[in-house]
Amino acid sequence: MASSSTIIIRLEIRKSAITFGEIAMAIGSRGGDIIATDVIRTSQETAIRDITVHVPDDNNMALIEHLSSLDGLKVVNVSDRTFLVHLGGKIEVTPKMPVKNREELSHVYTPGVAKVCRAIHQDESKAFSLTIKRNTVAIVSDGTAVLGLGDIGPYGAMPVMEGKAMLFKQLAGVDGFPICLDTRDTEDIIRTIKNIAPAFGGINLEDISSPRCFEIEERLKEELDIPVFHDDQHGTAVVMLAGLLNALKIVDKGLEDIKVVVVGIGAAGVACSKMMLSAGVRNVIAVDRQGAIVAGETYSNPMWSWLADNSNPGQERGKLDEVIVDADVFVGVSGPGVLTTDHLRRMARDPIVFAMANPEPEIDPELAEPLVRVMATGRSDYPNQINNVLCFPGIFRGALECRARSINERMKLAAAEAIAAAVSEDELSEQYIIPSVFNEEVVIRVRAAVIRAAIETGVARRIPRDFR
Numbered sequence: 345m346a347s348s349s350t351i352i353i354r355l356e357i358r359k360s361a362i363t364f365g366e367i368a369m370a371i372g373s374r375g376g377d378i379i380a381t382d383v384i385r386t387s388q389e390t391a392i393r394d395i396t397v398h399v400p401d402d403n404n405m406a407l408i409e410h411l412s413s414l415d416g417l418k419v420v421n422v423s424d425r426t427f428l429v430h431l432g433g434k435i436e437v438t439p440k441m442p443v444k445n446r447e448e449l450s451h452v453y454t455p456g457v458a459k460v461c462r463a464i465h466q467d468e469s470k471a472f473s474l475t476i477k478r479n480t481v482a483i484v485s486d487g488t489a490v491l492g493l494g495d496i497g498p499y500g501a502m503p504v505m506e507g508k509a510m511l512f513k514q515l516a517g518v519d520g521f522p523i524c525l526d527t528r529d530t531e532d533i534i535r536t537i538k539n540i541a542p543a544f545g546g547i548n549l550e551d552i553s554s555p556r557c558f559e560i561e562e563r564l565k566e567e568l569d570i571p572v573f574h575d576d577q578h579g580t581a582v583v584m585l586a587g588l589l590n591a592l593k594i595v596d597k598g599l600e601d602i603k604v605v606v607v608g609i610g611a612a613g614v615a616c617s618k619m620m621l622s623a624g625v626r627n628v629i630a631v632d633r634q635g636a637i638v639a640g641e642t643y644s645n646p647m648w649s650w651l652a653d654n655s656n657p658g659q660e661r662g663k664l665d666e667v668i669v670d671a672d673v674f675v676g677v678s679g680p681g682v683l684t685t686d687h688l689r690r691m692a693r694d695p696i697v698f699a700m701a702n703p704e705p706e707i708d709p710e711l712a713e714p715l716v717r718v719m720a721t722g723r724s725d726y727p728n729q730i731n732n733v734l735c736f737p738g739i740f741r742g743a744l745e746c747r748a749r750s751i752n753e754r755m756k757l758a759a760a761e762a763i764a765a766a767v768s769e770d771e772l773s774e775q776y777i778i779p780s781v782f783n784e785e786v787v788i789r790v791r792a793a794v795i796r797a798a799i800e801t802g803v804a805r806r807i808p809r810d811f812r
């Protein structure tokens with residue numbers, strides 16, 4: 345599956361030698377699609393233009409070489425739009441009000457600030473009303489499982505965490521702050537997060553590899569009184585379940601009757617398996633590199649031991665090749681190329697395939713399309729994007745507003761049902777099982793469902809006005 349990029353090509357054009365029409369044809373002949381043009385400078389003889397082109401990545405060089413070879417054309421510069429939007433980072437901190445004179449300064453800063461500090465010192469719960477705590481989430485990664493890129497370290501992880509912060513703010517008004525830690529040591533990570541917690545109303549753990557991510561999350565949940573949520577586990581599982589609930593309506597099958605094969609039993613795979621079991625799926629088979637996880641085997645990963653005891657009731661053994669037979673649903677959270685068309689042919693009628701590895705799914709959606717009934721990926725450039733961005737903004741919006749101590753199973757199930765319900769019966773189709781990331785209904789519905797579940801399960805410390 346060729347990925348594509350948007351590049352901006354700055355051209356110096358000798359007007360007597362080549363027309364814009366000829367340039368457009370040349371770009372088209374190498375697979376480029378012009379999406380914008382800007383005139384930078386022009387004189388009698390020459391014009392400098394920036395041409396924004398959408399081009400398949402593997403044609404990138406060929407296109408530039410072709411343009412450079414044309415008479416009357418000089419390629420001055422090529423820039424990649426993806427890199428351009430990252431220049432200097434993607435977020436900033438802005439004050440809520442300007443400080444224009446000494447009087448105002450004395451309120452927001454010293455000496456006025458001192459009495460606010462003292463008030464919080466006497467009653468720490470006031471931090472929720474008098475600091476950024478009530479609306480701020482730390483997005484914490486150690487860079488060890490970034491997308492499907494693996495261990496690329498804390499510097500490499502930063503663009504993803506900044507991206508999550510943008511989405512938190514744009515979609516749900518939550519101030520997310522990216523924090524990438526230069527340590528992989530479990531104890532060190534736990535200690536650091538505990539130490540920074542006073543400023544935050546929630547902790548969103550991101551792209552921390554398994555099995556360390558399980559212990560880090562569990563320990564922090566015990567030791568902190570604000571929600572700690574490992575997005576790659578629970579955000580993914582919530583959105584996957586939402587998609588599954590809707591996909592099953594299309595194929596007219598029930599949760600309790602389906603056979604689901606989950607491949608890639610790391611952070612996301614463990615959580616997806618557990619979530620389906622708690623939603624009522626009986627036959628979940630968890631598969632990692634060594635094959636299906638099955639009762640009677642010994643595993644060093646405690647989550648795998650749990651799955652061995654609680655999934656795969658038919659005790660099916662073997663690799664994906666064997667256990668895929670008659671599966672109704674494939675959930676992939678592993679890596680590219682894991683699923684083949686041969687596998688698809690051996691699934692039950694109306695296969696549902698969620699190939700969610702990023703950035704390259706388990707199978708090219710175009711290859712899979714003719715052989716499956718419902719296809720979803722984690723990507724924004726195909727229909728049915730199953731991505732945790734449909735969950736984390738709304739779930740934290742709700743949790744922060746009701747000052748939830750934690751995000752529990754009921755809140756996650758409620759979020760999944762709310763996301764599924766954002767697609768109406770009339771809208772539901774093979775190409776539309778999951779709402780768009782930009783569907784404004786999603787955050788509103790998830791927020792409300794999460795607050796209701798938090799109140800019902802006794803973890804809410806505040807009842808928002810619309811729930812009183």
Ligand SMILES: NC(=O)c1ccc[n+]([C@@H]2O[C@H](COP(=O)([O-])OP(=O)(O)OC[C@H]3O[C@@H](n4cnc5c(N)ncnc54)[C@H](O)[C@@H]3O)[C@@H](O)[C@H]2O)c1
Nearest residue numbers: 491492554608610611612632633677678701702722731732
């Ligand atoms: N769409 C989404 O919203 C979403 C959310 C989270 C993760 N993901 C994707 O899921 C993948 C896994 O993420 P994670 O955070 O769980 O990572 P992880 O490192 O915790 O787990 C990955 C697991 O997949 C297994 N695996 C890798 N290749 C395999 C193969 N060929 N066959 C069987 N098992 C294989 C590994 O052994 C590991 O257990 C990544 O590609 C990530 O981008 C997608």
Ligand SMILES: O=C(O)C[C@H](O)C(=O)O
Nearest residue numbers: 490491492576702731732
């Ligand atoms: O970051 C994403 O787009 C989804 C997910 O968190 C991932 O790690 O792939």
Ligand SMILES: [Mg+2]
Nearest residue numbers: 491550551576
């Ligand atoms: Mg992630």
